[in-house]
Amino acid sequence: MNDERPEIPDTDPSTWGTPEGRHMIRLLWDPPEPAGRGPKQKLTLDQVIEAGMAVAAADGVDKLSMRNVAAKLGVGAMSLYTYVPGRDELFELMIDRAYAVRSMPDRMLPWREQVEIHAREAWDMYQTHPWLIRSNLWRMPLGPHVMDAQEDLYRAVSLTGLPHREVARIAGLVESHVFGVARSAITDTSVSSNTGVTADEYWDSRSSFWGTYYTPERFPTMTAIWESGAFEQALGDEIEFGLARLLDGVEILIERRTDR
Amino acid sequence: MNDERPEIPDTDPSTWGTPEGRHMIRLLWDPPEPAGRGPKQKLTLDQVIEAGMAVAAADGVDKLSMRNVAAKLGVGAMSLYTYVPGRDELFELMIDRAYAVRSMPDRMLPWREQVEIHAREAWDMYQTHPWLIRSNLWRMPLGPHVMDAQEDLYRAVSLTGLPHREVARIAGLVESHVFGVARSAITDTSVSSNTGVTADEYWDSRSSFWGTYYTPERFPTMTAIWESGAFEQALGDEIEFGLARLLDGVEILIERRTDR
DNA sequence: TCTTCTCTCCGTACGTCGTACTGAATAAGT
DNA sequence: ACTTATTCAGTACGACGTACGGAGAGAAGA
Numbered sequence: 324m325n326d327e328r329p330e331i332p333d334t335d336p337s338t339w340g341t342p343e344g345r346h347m348i349r350l351l352w353d354p355p356e357p358a359g360r361g362p363k364q365k366l367t368l369d370q371v372i373e374a375g376m377a378v379a380a381a382d383g384v385d386k387l388s389m390r391n392v393a394a395k396l397g398v399g400a401m402s403l404y405t406y407v408p409g410r411d412e413l414f415e416l417m418i419d420r421a422y423a424v425r426s427m428p429d430r431m432l433p434w435r436e437q438v439e440i441h442a443r444e445a446w447d448m449y450q451t452h453p454w455l456i457r458s459n460l461w462r463m464p465l466g467p468h469v470m471d472a473q474e475d476l477y478r479a480v481s482l483t484g485l486p487h488r489e490v491a492r493i494a495g496l497v498e499s500h501v502f503g504v505a506r507s508a509i510t511d512t513s514v515s516s517n518t519g520v521t522a523d524e525y526w527d528s529r530s531s532f533w534g535t536y537y538t539p540e541r542f543p544t545m546t547a548i549w550e551s552g553a554f555e556q557a558l559g560d561e562i563e564f565g566l567a568r569l570l571d572g573v574e575i576l577i578e579r580r581t582d583r
Numbered sequence: 584m585n586d587e588r589p590e591i592p593d594t595d596p597s598t599w600g601t602p603e604g605r606h607m608i609r610l611l612w613d614p615p616e617p618a619g620r621g622p623k624q625k626l627t628l629d630q631v632i633e634a635g636m637a638v639a640a641a642d643g644v645d646k647l648s649m650r651n652v653a654a655k656l657g658v659g660a661m662s663l664y665t666y667v668p669g670r671d672e673l674f675e676l677m678i679d680r681a682y683a684v685r686s687m688p689d690r691m692l693p694w695r696e697q698v699e700i701h702a703r704e705a706w707d708m709y710q711t712h713p714w715l716i717r718s719n720l721w722r723m724p725l726g727p728h729v730m731d732a733q734e735d736l737y738r739a740v741s742l743t744g745l746p747h748r749e750v751a752r753i754a755g756l757v758e759s760h761v762f763g764v765a766r767s768a769i770t771d772t773s774v775s776s777n778t779g780v781t782a783d784e785y786w787d788s789r790s791s792f793w794g795t796y797y798t799p800e801r802f803p804t805m806t807a808i809w810e811s812g813a814f815e816q817a818l819g820d821e822i823e824f825g826l827a828r829l830l831d832g833v834e835i836l837i838e839r840r841t842d843r
Numbered sequence: 844t845c846t847t848c849t850c851t852c853c854g855t856a857c858g859t860c861g862t863a864c865t866g867a868a869t870a871a872g873t
Numbered sequence: 874a875c876t877t878a879t880t881c882a883g884t885a886c887g888a889c890g891t892a893c894g895g896a897g898a899g900a901a902g903a
Contacts, residue, residue: 359871543738
């Protein structure tokens with residue numbers, strides 16, 4: 324997560340940026356004003372967002388099309404554009420919505436526990452909304468819930484007293500870890516929405532590999548790990564091991580600093 | 584990275600799996616047989632893969648369409664299907680190709696150095712081929728170069744002497760870290776291929792956010808980090824800090840084990 | 844040599860997608 | 874009652890992956 328802030332002219336903030344950008348920011352932060360003139364809206368923005376999440380949950384994120392979402396709502400596809408600027412923007416709104424249910428750790432706890440709670444909270448979120456992983460989102464939306472979660476993670480990490488640069492890196496480290504574990508867990512569980520192929524079917528289809536090209540001589544370590552059953556998922560502690568190693572490393576860093 | 588192996592009947596391996604799966608595995612592992620009967624091919628599989636990589640490098644992975652790749656080669660779109668089963672499969676071949684240039688660390692080095700070299704090698708690869716990050720690939724292809732790199736990382740990590748389950752987790756931890764840092768670095772550098780918007784343009788368009796909804800009171804830690812300049816990229820040591828913390832944590836684990 | 848069979852190349856076409864444009868219906872402000 | 878802003882949605886355009894089928898090339902069998 325990398326947040327840059329551009330140079331800004333010192334005028335009225337409500338004219339900064341582009342109209343589209345302003346529109347999107349408003350959608351994320353302000354409830355949509357109910358409109359004065361024309362006919363009443365058949366739906367609310369929330370309904371559209373929730374329908375989008377329902378489609379993504381049911382059929383996978385590749386099936387998240389304007390037509391599908393509209394169909395789920397019993398509306399024409401183009402009608403959605405009065406609620407939302409476009410597909411990508413709808414997706415941003417869905418993401419911020421997914422972050423909304425996250426609870427923040429008690430600020431009185433030691434930093435390490437707070438970070439752990441944050442990580443578990445993120446892990447739960449990825450379990451609940453696997454489409455967060457499937458999406459190749461390349462930038463977090465600037466929505467209130469996403470930003471609050473970010474801030475809270477940074478806050479927890481900075482309780483270490485480490486310099487800002489290292490706080491930022493450690494926060495990123497934690498997030499990458501959770502994301503990575505979630506990605507591999509979800510990959511094994513779910514279905515490729517592109518093709519409708521389950522994980523099992525994928526491995527079945529390529530099973531010729533194991534007989535013809537995979538040899539224990541070429542891949543001795545992977546073979547040993549495989550045969551030990553260590554590739555199988557553990558139950559519930561997926562992120563814990565890596566998180567523990569990672570935060571142990573941070574604690575060492577703190578000790579080294581204070582020794583000086 | 585999670586590798587499952589399905590149950591396999593004890594017969595001729597060349598009949599395992601599906602025809603499509605076998606085709607793909609052969610494309611990855613064996614040079615394509617030059618075909619007996621019909622007209623000579625105008626291209627080679629390698630040319631197709633390289634054209635795909637060229638398109639992805641030039642215009643981004645979203646522009647990687649069969650039509651675009653074919654155009655780059657001066658061929659009809661459908662002709663590609665004699666070389667490659669489809670778009671997804673072409674992409675798998677491109678990935679294995681990207682891994683091909685990676686060099687393996689000296690096996691005589693201590694495990695930690697080997698893992699570090701592996702991580703830097705991956706980092707370099709992501710820098711060279713940013714489309715590896717942009718793609719929301721959900722499973723690594725079973726190609727020789729990808730598999731060799733995997734095996735070598737597992738091998739290096741198992742020099743720690745830790746149990747297999749932990750070796751697997753630590754390897755995943757390292758990969759997630761490099762992937763995460765690469766993702767955020769590439770996001771800041773490059774262009775959203777969907778929209779053709781650069782990172783700068785993105786921040787400009789949304790700059791109204793900073794004036795209207797972002798307040799230092801709500802986001803004190805992010806503000807402090809921002810003002811210290813810590814969000815700016817360092818030069819060259821992007822992955823080093825996190826990697827050091829992470830491997831410090833692993834070393835502690837090893838010490839604890841041997842103390843017993 | 845002539846036929847047959849297989850393989851390459853690729854034009855056409857179908858169903859999907861995001862969304863620009865347009866126009867009809869609607870309701871508030873005047 | 875008239876004006877004006879807004880919603881809803883049909884149609885259409887240009888992208889996409891790729892199924893299908895046909896034309897032509899060249900090796901194998903007669």
